[in-house]
Amino acid sequence: MSEPLAAPPPDWAEAGRPRRNPVATLVARVAALSLAEWQKLRRDRWEQVIRAIQPLLWLGIFGAALSRLPGIPTGGLSYVDFILPGVLTQSVLFIAILYGVHMIWDRDAGLLAKLMVTPTPRSALVIGKAFAAAVRGLTNAVVVLLIGQVLGVSVQWHPLRLLAAVGVVVLGSTTFCCLSILIAGLVRTRERMMGLSQLIMVPLFFASNALYPIAMLPAWLQVASRFNPLTYQVDALRGLLIGAPADYALDVAVMVGVTVVMVSAAAALLPRLAR
């Protein structure tokens, strides 16, 4: 042993620690956990490649097939243009919704307990995971846009529009990642969680404006899709990326509100998962 270990100062737990306000602590913890998630992501590039295939199939097969179907009122857009933001949002959703399973995996591995014994706010643990979901979501978003370019989608490449789209993807990832963690906190086992993830993905994706305009849906489904946070993400992205008319004020208000609620709820249920 060449270098000595630090002995615990006698006043360590009382006063010897750097004191920071709760917000600074939260930011520092989120940064530490996000860095670790980033280091983990960098080790598995194949996974990113495989994930990029699904949006290719949606746009290439589903988009190509349905664009032959007359009568989908896309507001003058080609159908592939119309569904590109929807497919982008969907791929972000599919990634984020698996994070509850990730959290259960961490719990089963003993990692969650170990993190929860550190002086870290529960919300930081949740946001750290959301960061990983957002990074994955953003890589996929780039892939979707490139595929769109190949398929001739007229994407608006203005830097500010893209920056705003990044914001939408981050909020969307956080919302669904936290929704997933919150459900994991309720059901607590991996098997139930896997089943439920698939179960909730269907209504989230299809009871929305991702693949068709809401006006086309039966009345009850129109109401349901108004309560679906995905609808507001797609609306904002369709406006930003394709230039379709969008109600940005409403979209942002809903997305920010839902994100705050989801982070808080997931953080509150996390101890139940670790128990």
Next chain:
Amino acid sequence: MTGGFALTCRQLRVTFGSAVAVDGVDLTVREGEIFGLLGPNGAGKTTTLRAITSLLPVPPGHIQVFGHDVARAPMAVRRAIGYVPQLLSAEGSLTARQNVALFARLYDVPRRRRRAAVTAALAAVGLTEVADRPAATFSGGMVRRLELAQALVSAPRLLVLDEPTIGLDPVARAGMWDRITAIRRETGMTVLMTTHYLAEAQQWCDRVALMSGGQIRVVGRPEELVATHGVADLDEVFRAHAGDRAADGQDEPGSIRDVRAARRTASRLG
């Protein structure tokens, strides 16, 4: 304020539904000692540790760590504790150094001291040579030592180890004990650990408590317990107190899940 006690438990009781996992445990751990909580699987050892480390909700007034009530001041308790759970829980895709650095950050080790603290913690457990290899390439014994480094990097006052030598081969187990005792000698930190290897506890612990059926049956220095009972070793002391309960393998809630999880972790870590 703490009266020389690192930990005091008073009438700790933990139930899961109708099952009583911990049934009125009174326990004091003195500053600077290595204290072993012994007992068979399902005795309530792990549950007791989970309550002490703030993972289980416990009403105020039952557990104090260096004078801080776990229920009232969980953050202060967490700052004082370094915890190594029973399962191999290092992040396999991160290097040893990244694994330890994460915990240095989570405990607010100041940036200017962080690199040195991480290096020192890795050196203390003998992982300097392999510090930049992913933990997935490590043997079980190396992962255990890495986890010890993760727990040590914040210079905790109380090191909590849940079955630190379980699943390790005899050489790795002896290595683990050498590290733990050397670290205690160097830093003076208090160590609280569970184990069901009574021979190890007899050799290495200053004091032990024998637990069974959620209760503490007897507490003392290993050699005193052996002497006062007029028997050969702790095994026989335990049999005198726990009787057949030691063998009936009452499962702790979640224990099957934990075993499965341990196997999954083993395969994940390679």
